[in-house]
Amino acid sequence: MNLEDVAKRAKVSTATVSRVLNNTNTVKNSTRIRVQKAVEELKYHPNLHARTLAGGKSRTIGMIVSNLENPFFLDVFQALEADAHRAGYEVVAANTGYRAEQLVASIRLMIGRRVAGLAAIVSEMDPVLIQELTDSKLPVVFYDVGNSTKNITCIRVNYRRGVEKIVEYLHDLGHQRMAFVGHHSALAPINDRRTSFLDAVARYSPKVKAQTVADLDSLEGGRQAARELLSSGFKPTAIVCVNDFMALGVLRELREAGLRVPKDVSVTGFDNITLSEFCYPALTTAHIPRDRIGHIAFESLALEGDNAQPSGREIVINPEFVVRDSTGPAPNG
């Protein structure tokens, strides 16, 4: 089923069918109706591949994220998609699960699809890939990696600042044994977070001690990390989690170990995902505006004409400290 079938049935040329389908040029009203009728009757759906191939331009944006299970990424995706749809774009997403090979495959796929722009909200970016994307003319948005150049926009979160605020807050509450629960410490942007924590704690050294553990970025990962922590003998009075998602796992393990939060142990998250307010106890965390990230990504990728953003920007986002119920004074003794 193709244009020609429709054309035949409507007794016009394929060019005319194309015209009515795209509302381009002017078509006599009577023939327009004839064509539309034919389209209806044949239940014709234009082949999008042929369309983009012939048209040259692509109306889809690619987005690659590290972990769709973590609502953080989903929120960014939804914000981006909302903008995209409003502007007549589609967005196709890929999930890497923090696997470098999968990232390579996803990038190839996106390039193969000739996306109009690519948002890479991933931590496993290696320098080679960054370079490759930089070389390509494709508009790209990175999150937490790379450097901005003509076709690349970088969005960074001042994680360090956020963690400093958290550690300071905990210190003021009297905590002296703080632990950090992270994940994938082999990945640079994520290891930076661990380092930020250690640096933040170092300011109160030697009174305040620190320890770090890591597991997968998942509920179960957070739980395992907490388990490891509890059996390490370190006995933290505060656990700083790299994000809210893992913090939920930590909360569970503490609960099952009979520890009360925040009475026995304080816990903090990061991101301020919706769940952080719905779990028990509600998490003290640092807000990262996922929707803003999504909006910025879209703007940098798809705006044209007057609204076009100066590409090659570097945007820094400052997290906002949010106090809830998962933190409290350090226990005595």
Add this chain to the structure above:
Amino acid sequence: MNLEDVAKRAKVSTATVSRVLNNTNTVKNSTRIRVQKAVEELKYHPNLHARTLAGGKSRTIGMIVSNLENPFFLDVFQALEADAHRAGYEVVAANTGYRAEQLVASIRLMIGRRVAGLAAIVSEMDPVLIQELTDSKLPVVFYDVGNSTKNITCIRVNYRRGVEKIVEYLHDLGHQRMAFVGHHSALAPINDRRTSFLDAVARYSPKVKAQTVADLDSLEGGRQAARELLSSGFKPTAIVCVNDFMALGVLRELREAGLRVPKDVSVTGFDNITLSEFCYPALTTAHIPRDRIGHIAFESLALEGDNAQPSGREIVINPEFVVRDSTGPAPNG
């Protein structure tokens, strides 16, 4: 940048380049290497649109879900995608947010992309769309709607049975005022769930009373529904939620209203998403095997040859009752 550029650089024909790119036929080793070198140097990435257009076949599966925010759908997606990748397929997902117009748009999009198969895990399917998909020759999998025909496989969950078990359990615990928290009662498959609940309760009538409320399928929706319930004067001792996701919202509202779960109010979910075990208290729920649904969807859509599934199957899944900590004896008085 296209095949011809590569061909020129390698001093061969486009046909030969195509051959080495696809590993078809035999190409002399020396020329193969020459071509590969050219591909490398030019950083050439084949245009996937041209590929599918010329090749005729599509190696991608479409999946449409009602609400990606609800982990239930994400789990199905991930299972499907894992299978697909293993078999060399891609899957592109679309989220409707339970909006009928968005579903129509998404279906058109998938058809336009000429997907090899379509999994529609949505509740907002209307008869017209079902018919349209049935007429098309496209392999389709429905969840909870439609009927199986030659090209259509249906996966159904015996929700009724699951709710019966839940209501029976609550009844045995002495609960006499049960409420149901649902969403989008205008959609048939979802209203069926509400009806199942009412029917289940009716078996214990008139001793046991029932009431139902509905809001959005979200954390906040569950919370609002609970709020409405609490201010209705009905004073339920047990709240049966249409799914775990909304149950999380209910838990929060109860907590903020000063009600203890399960001491004052029992709460049940449905689906057994991972979060149901990580929230507090852990939810009594009914397990629905999302991974199995994903696997079945993939099999029905993409298997060929010996492993091909008899299409037009109808698969019924029986939820498994899971007791955790959110349910307990009805409070006295």
Add this chain to the structure above:
DNA sequence: TTGAAAGCGGTACCAA
């Protein structure tokens, strides 16, 4: 206002 035809970037068949 409409039609004919030249691409878009590949694949695959037929010859060489």
Add this chain to the structure above:
DNA sequence: TTGGTACCGCTTTCAA
């Protein structure tokens, strides 16, 4: 083992 070439289904001049 290779090259030539006819499509795949659509968009877009260019003429009529």
